[in-house]
Amino acid sequence: MRADERARKTAMFEQFALVGKALANPARLELLDLLAQGERSVEELAGTAAMKVSNTSAQLRALAAAGLVTSRRDGVRIYYRLASAEVSALVGQVQDFAASRLAAAAQAARSYLGDVEALEPVGRDELFKRLNDDQVVVLDVRPQAEYAAGHIPGALSVPHDQLAARLAELGEGTDIVAYCRGPYCVFAPDAVRLLRARGFSARPLRGGLPDWRLAGLPVTAGPST
């Protein structure tokens, strides 16, 4: 191979590696997971991910340089969002690959989430078919702001930290399907375990809102009901 051809080839792979580098840090992956719910300011992200603001800003900057996120300014705040739906898919693929091929990752996920399979997750298509069924309550247990940015049509917003206090709102004879940020979010599995302990019939949605959205299923934006 000619020297300049090799140089060009190396340059191309170096460019490809920029995307890999963006995915090579746990803090950045967590930020991407949060941004998959909708746009957020730097301060909100720093708070939720337990990071310093200056560090959050630096990591977001790195993500932007790799083309994974974009930002807009609104007054004094800067809101970041995923650059495209593909980013959700890419991040999801990395997570799923790790969880399926690395024993340590599977173990870490289980240690954080518990045994989600034991809760018999409901598939997307199954839930979609039953959306208009009065016997099913769909529960969005993410923070209010994420619900407002987009949720499954007809879903009830009960943020995970309010669930225990709002059980009275849920009818006794209904089947509850709880969903949250994604397959590696703890809110829905925890909610289902709490509901079952109180005698409700509850199951988590397999995957969360980003997967639902990627599958092309309907999403409603708007304030809480």
Add this chain to the structure above:
Amino acid sequence: MRADERARKTAMFEQFALVGKALANPARLELLDLLAQGERSVEELAGTAAMKVSNTSAQLRALAAAGLVTSRRDGVRIYYRLASAEVSALVGQVQDFAASRLAAAAQAARSYLGDVEALEPVGRDELFKRLNDDQVVVLDVRPQAEYAAGHIPGALSVPHDQLAARLAELGEGTDIVAYCRGPYCVFAPDAVRLLRARGFSARPLRGGLPDWRLAGLPVTAGPST
């Protein structure tokens, strides 16, 4: 969030990031691109990727730790291969994302490959339909060993560095479709440009053998015809 819950969450994202880290280096991405053609020994990989053997070994080791490749020993040689077909898909997604969202990556790819779109690539399905058409010659311009490890049924093996000397084997009135390692491999575009300069009617296949395989289309293993 409780401290131990945060620790578990961080541990999970650290595990996910191991896969990202594996994709964060140009040398490793190039190795994965080569391994998508079939298994290879360390020495072969080092030679093709213009790397030292010790470095190649270290990078393969890193890929194995992230679950992307596995190896088997055959006598004095150790052959590495992709751990699963998903790895091809994952790497392809990273490459395509970079090429579509990063201007510098698109530019680097174009600088290495030339303007592939100008060569009017043939789609997989279109080629599949015409496989039994006598008027179409499918040309595999990868190295012989990669052809032997798997190729499109009926394809003719003419490694890129032998093409100029073997033009006589190609009938004049036929349409030629050349394919190689993938969308970022230079062999097929170069072959098409050479063939056109010599008066042949030639087009590249869009994507290469790994994409063809991922799409579930048939692949034949065996020696050169």
Add this chain to the structure above:
DNA sequence: ACAATATTCCAAATAACATTGGAGAATACA
């Protein structure tokens, strides 16, 4: 113009990674 707020930029310390040459280990074969 000034103060308050959110974010970015900067400099510096620490940690992790990439790469190399050479030593060591496993295998095959005479």
Add this chain to the structure above:
DNA sequence: TGTATTCTCCAATGTTATTTGGAATATTGT
């Protein structure tokens, strides 16, 4: 057993990332 081959391991080097606190910047509202 001895030697050649292939690969891995190791130690040392330079490079690149990560994280932090504080200064600088941009915007809003008084």
